[in-house]
Amino acid sequence: MSIEVSGVTKRFGDFVALDDVTVSIPTGQLTALLGPSGGGKSTLLRIIAGLDRADSGTIEIEGVEATRLPPQKRNVGFVFQHYAVFKHMSVAKNVAFGLEIRKRPKAEVVQRVDDLLKLVHLSQFSHRLPAQLSGGQRQRMALARALAVEPKVLLLDEPFGALDAKVRKELRDWLRRLHDEVHVTTVFVTHDQEEALEVADEIVVINEGRVEQIGTPEQLYDEPANDFVMGFLGEVTHLGGLRVRPHDIDVDRSPVQDGAVRGTVTRLLRIGFEVRATVTTGTGEEVTVVMTRTHARTTGLEQGATVFLTPTAGAMTAPVLAG
Amino acid sequence: MIWFSLLVLLPLAAVVAAASQGGWSGYWSALQNDQTWAAVRLTVTQAVLVTLVNIVLGTVIAWVLVRDRFWGKSVLDVIIDVPFALPTIVAGLVLLSLYGQNSPIGIEWANTERAVTLALAFVTLPFIVRTVQPVLEELDTDVEEAAASLGASRATIFRRIILPSLAPAIAAGAALSFARAISEYGSLVLLSGNRPFETEVVSVRVLTFIENGSNTSAAVVASVMLAVALFVIVALDLVQRRVARRW
Amino acid sequence: MVRTSLPTRWLLRVLAVAYVFFLVAWPVGLLVRRTFEGGFANLADALADPQVTGALNLTLVVAFYAVVINLVFGVTIAVLLVRYEFPGKRVLSALIDLPLSVSPVVVGLALLLVYNGRDGFLGSALEENGVQVIFSSPGMIMATCFVALPLIIREVVPVLHEIGDDQEQAARSLGANARQTFWRITLPSIKWAVVYGVVLSLARSIGEFGAVKIVSGNITGRTQTATLVVEAKYQNFQQPEAYAVSFLLVMVSVACLVAVAILRPQREQ
Numbered sequence A: 001m002s003i004e005v006s007g008v009t010k011r012f013g014d015f016v017a018l019d020d021v022t023v024s025i026p027t028g029q030l031t032a033l034l035g036p037s038g039g040g041k042s043t044l045l046r047i048i049a050g051l052d053r054a055d056s057g058t059i060e061i062e063g064v065e066a067t068r069l070p071p072q073k074r075n076v077g078f079v080f081q082h083y084a085v086f087k088h089m090s091v092a093k094n095v096a097f098g099l100e101i102r103k104r105p106k107a108e109v110v111q112r113v114d115d116l117l118k119l120v121h122l123s124q125f126s127h128r129l130p131a132q133l134s135g136g137q138r139q140r141m142a143l144a145r146a147l148a149v150e151p152k153v154l155l156l157d158e159p160f161g162a163l164d165a166k167v168r169k170e171l172r173d174w175l176r177r178l179h180d181e182v183h184v185t186t187v188f189v190t191h192d193q194e195e196a197l198e199v200a201d202e203i204v205v206i207n208e209g210r211v212e213q214i215g216t217p218e219q220l221y222d223e224p225a226n227d228f229v230m231g232f233l234g235e236v237t238h239l240g241g242l243r244v245r246p247h248d249i250d251v252d253r254s255p256v257q258d259g260a261v262r263g264t265v266t267r268l269l270r271i272g273f274e275v276r277a278t279v280t281t282g283t284g285e286e287v288t289v290v291m292t293r294t295h296a297r298t299t300g301l302e303q304g305a306t307v308f309l310t311p312t313a314g315a316m317t318a319p320v321l322a323g
Numbered sequence B: 001m002i003w004f005s006l007l008v009l010l011p012l013a014a015v016v017a018a019a020s021q022g023g024w025s026g027y028w029s030a031l032q033n034d035q036t037w038a039a040v041r042l043t044v045t046q047a048v049l050v051t052l053v054n055i056v057l058g059t060v061i062a063w064v065l066v067r068d069r070f071w072g073k074s075v076l077d078v079i080i081d082v083p084f085a086l087p088t089i090v091a092g093l094v095l096l097s098l099y100g101q102n103s104p105i106g107i108e109w110a111n112t113e114r115a116v117t118l119a120l121a122f123v124t125l126p127f128i129v130r131t132v133q134p135v136l137e138e139l140d141t142d143v144e145e146a147a148a149s150l151g152a153s154r155a156t157i158f159r160r161i162i163l164p165s166l167a168p169a170i171a172a173g174a175a176l177s178f179a180r181a182i183s184e185y186g187s188l189v190l191l192s193g194n195r196p197f198e199t200e201v202v203s204v205r206v207l208t209f210i211e212n213g214s215n216t217s218a219a220v221v222a223s224v225m226l227a228v229a230l231f232v233i234v235a236l237d238l239v240q241r242r243v244a245r246r247w
Numbered sequence C: 001m002v003r004t005s006l007p008t009r010w011l012l013r014v015l016a017v018a019y020v021f022f023l024v025a026w027p028v029g030l031l032v033r034r035t036f037e038g039g040f041a042n043l044a045d046a047l048a049d050p051q052v053t054g055a056l057n058l059t060l061v062v063a064f065y066a067v068v069i070n071l072v073f074g075v076t077i078a079v080l081l082v083r084y085e086f087p088g089k090r091v092l093s094a095l096i097d098l099p100l101s102v103s104p105v106v107v108g109l110a111l112l113l114v115y116n117g118r119d120g121f122l123g124s125a126l127e128e129n130g131v132q133v134i135f136s137s138p139g140m141i142m143a144t145c146f147v148a149l150p151l152i153i154r155e156v157v158p159v160l161h162e163i164g165d166d167q168e169q170a171a172r173s174l175g176a177n178a179r180q181t182f183w184r185i186t187l188p189s190i191k192w193a194v195v196y197g198v199v200l201s202l203a204r205s206i207g208e209f210g211a212v213k214i215v216s217g218n219i220t221g222r223t224q225t226a227t228l229v230v231e232a233k234y235q236n237f238q239q240p241e242a243y244a245v246s247f248l249l250v251m252v253s254v255a256c257l258v259a260v261a262i263l264r265p266q267r268e269q
Helices: A041-049 A090-102 A106-119 A137-148 A165-182 A192-197 A218-222 A228-235 A292-301 B002-032 B034-067 B072-078 B088-099 B113-138 B141-149 B154-182 B185-192 B203-210 B216-244 C004-036 C041-048 C048-082 C089-095 C104-115 C123-128 C137-163 C166-173 C178-207 C211-214 C224-234 C239-268
Strands: A003-012 A013-024 A030-034 A057-061 A076-079 A153-157 A184-189 A200-207 A210-215 A237-239 A243-246 A249-252 A261-271 A272-283 A286-292 A306-311 A315-321
Touching: A003 A041, A013 A041, A013 A200, A013 A210, A030 A192, A030 C178, A041 A057, A041 A076, A041 A153, A076 A137, A076 B072, A076 B141, A090 A106, A090 A137, A106 A137, A106 A243, A106 C178, A137 A153, A137 A165, A137 A228, A137 B002, A137 B141, A165 A192, A184 A192, A184 C224, A192 A218, A192 A228, A200 A218, A200 A228, A210 A218, A210 A228, A218 A228, A218 A243, A237 A286, A249 A286, A261 A286, A261 C104, A272 A292, A272 A306, A286 A292, B002 B034, B002 B216, B002 C089, B002 C104, B002 C137, B034 B072, B034 B113, B034 B154, B034 B203, B034 B216, B034 C004, B072 C004, B072 C239, B088 B113, B088 B185, B088 C004, B088 C178, B088 C224, B088 C239, B113 B154, B113 C004, B141 B154, B141 B203, B154 B203, B154 B216, B185 B203, B185 C224, B203 B216, B203 C104, B216 C089, B216 C104, C004 C239, C041 C048, C041 C123, C041 C239, C048 C089, C048 C137, C048 C178, C048 C224, C048 C239, C104 C137, C104 C211, C137 C178, C137 C211, C178 C239
Parallel strands: A030 A184, A030 A200, A076 A153, A153 A184
Antiparallel strands: A003 A013, A003 A057, A200 A210, A237 A243, A243 A315, A249 A306, A261 A272, A261 A306, A272 A286
16 A cells, blocks of 8 residues: 555644545555545645644555655655646746756756656747646646656646646546556545546545545445435436436336336426436426437437336435435 | 926936036036045945845845734734835934934944944835735745645745745845935934935935035936936836746 | 744744834834823923924925825826826836935925026926925925825726726716716725825825925925924924924824725725
C-alpha cells in the first residue's frame, strides 16, 4: 500500500471536516476521492500532502511515517484546482522549479523539463508566461511541474474543476492515458461522479467527514453500500416502494410482467439520443424512466400513453427509507 | 479641461518658462550654487536612505498586517494612515515632542541630519505599506503551497515566489515614497532648523529663493524637482503596464 | 497554509509594531499630552486668541471651497477618463497624479508665477479687473485644489472601471438621457467612492501648508490658515497654543481616518 491514512480527524472550529478516517491507497493506481462539496475530501488530500495538519491520526507514505513531516519533505506532487502557477516565471521555469530547489545539474534540468513538456504537449510554449496559456494548458503545465520532481505520489485537488465542460472531458481522457504511461500513484479529488467512474481504478466515497465506501467503479455502481452512495453515483427514482436507477426500468404497453405498476406518461423529454419520461402512477408517485430514442419509438412511448413499469431483472434495487 | 489647464498645466509651464529665462548658462549657474548643491545632495541622500528603510520595513509591516494575527492589529492598520492625514507642519511638531528638546527618551535629533531622516520616514511611511498590502492580500496561498510541495523552504518561497510577486508593488511604493521625500517641506520646517549646508533641503531652498524675490532661481530648482516628479510618474506608469501584461 | 516559524513571526511583529510606535504613535500621543498639560487651559487660551479663531475660520472656508470644486471637477474628469476616448487621454491620466509627487513649494511657486498681480501671466490682467488671486483667498483655494486634485479622481476611476457601462447602456436603452443616466445610475453606484474621496480631500485641504504658505503671503489675521498659525505660534515661543491648534488638526485627521475606516467596509459590500 502506498498511502496509509489511519484514524485521521480534523476540525475547523466546531465543524468536523474529517471524522476518524482510515483509508489505504494502493500503489500505482489512480484513486478518486469522490463526494459532495464540503464533505472533507479536499481536506484529506491536503493532510496527505502536509498542507494541513490532522488533529489526530497518522499518515504513512510509501512506508515512511509522515504525520509530522512538513510538505517540503514528503516528496508528493500537488496539483491545485486554480493551477497555482508561478506567474512571473516562464512555463519552462515553472516546471524546472522543483528540480532547481533540489540543485540538480543544469543539463539534467533542461533535459527533464524538455521531456515533461513533450509529455504534456506544451513544448512550443516553453518560453511563454502562464498568463498567455489557456486554463487547460496551465493545468497541464502544473501537472508537469508536479511530476518533475518524481514524486512518490501525485495528488490532484479538483484538477479540472475550473475548466469548461469540453476541456474537462479532454483532460480527463488525457489524464487516464498519462497515468497509464507514468504509473505514479495518483489520488485525485472530484465531486463529479462521472469523472470518477470514468477515470479511476478505485473510488473512495467521502461524505460528511466519513468514508462511505471504497471499491472499483463497477462495485460502487452495482453494489452501493448504502443509499448515499447509490444516490451519489447515479440517478435514482422511486418505483413501488423501491429505489431503482431510471434506466433499469422496463416499460411495456400491456401488463406482461408480474407486479408491473400502471401509470400514465405525463411528460416526455428528448435530450439527444436519450428520452426521459415522467410516469405518474395510480398512487400519484412520479417515476423517472430513461431509454434510448429507438427503444422509446418501438415501445410507442408518447405523452398520455398508459404504460406498465417493472424493475429490470437483475437490476440493483433498494427499499425506500421512511421519511 | 480648461480648469485643469489653468490650475495645473499653465502654472507648471510657467515654472519651466521662468527657469529658462537666464538661458542654459543661467540655469547651470543657479544649480551650481554651493548652497543649492548641498541641499540637493542632502535631499537625494536622505530620500534614498528613507526609501530603502521603507522598502524593508514597509514590506515587513504590510506582511504583518496581512499574514499575522494579534491583538491590536487593527489599531496598527489605522495608525499607518496617520501620516497621510496629518498636516505636515503638525507632523513636524509631533516628532519634535519625542525627538526634540527635553525628549523623554533622551534623543535630541532636532536640527540635525537625523531630523531630516525622521521627518521623511514619517511622511512616507504609508506608501509602500499601502501599495504592498493589497497585493499581498490577493496573493493566492496555493501558489506558496505548490512551492512547498515541490520542496522549497520558507526562505526560498519568500525569495522566489512571494518577493517577485510583490516587486512591482514595492517598486511603485518606493517611487512614490522617493518622490514624496524629495519634495517634502512642511514637516521639516520646525524639525530640521533649515541650517544651510547641513539640514536645508531643496524645498526649503526654493522657498528661501521665493522669499528673497529671486523667482528665477527658485524656478530653476523647482523645474528640476518637477522633472523628478514627472520621471517617477512615467516610471510608475511603465511598471503598472508591465504588471498588467502578466495577468 | 505555509506556516512561518514562530520566532520569525514574533521578530517581524515586534519590528513592525516598534517602528510604527516610535515613529507615529508615541510622538502623536506626546502631542496630545502636552496639549492637556495644564488641563483645558491651553485649548481655551488658543480658542480665545482672535489670530487662532480667524485662522481656523479661514481654513474651513478655503477647505470647503476647495473640496466642492474638486468634487465637481474630480467626478467630471473621472467620468471623462473612463467613459470617453479622446486624444491625450493617457497623458492626462498620468498628469492627474502629478500633484501627488510635486512638492507643495513648487505648486506654490507655479501659481505665484502665473497669478501674481505684478508680472504674473494672468495675474496682472485679473488684478486690473479687481480680482486678486495671490495673497488672497482665491489663490489659497487654487493651491489647495491643486494638491488635493487627484484624491477624488483616484477613488472614483477604479470604481467606474469595475461597474462597467452595462447599467448605463441599459438606462439609455430605456430612454434615459445623459443627465438622467448620470444622476440615477452612475452617481448612486460611485457614491461611496466619492464620499471616500471627499473625506481624503478634506483632510488634505485642511492640512495643506507649503503651497498655501507661498500663495497666501502668510499675513497674520488675514491669510493665515491653521497650519500657518501652528508654525507662527511655535516660532514665537507660544508653544502651548501651537500644541493646542495642532491637537485640533490631529482631531480632524483622526476623524477623517475613522470616517474612512467606517466607510470602507460599506464600499466593499
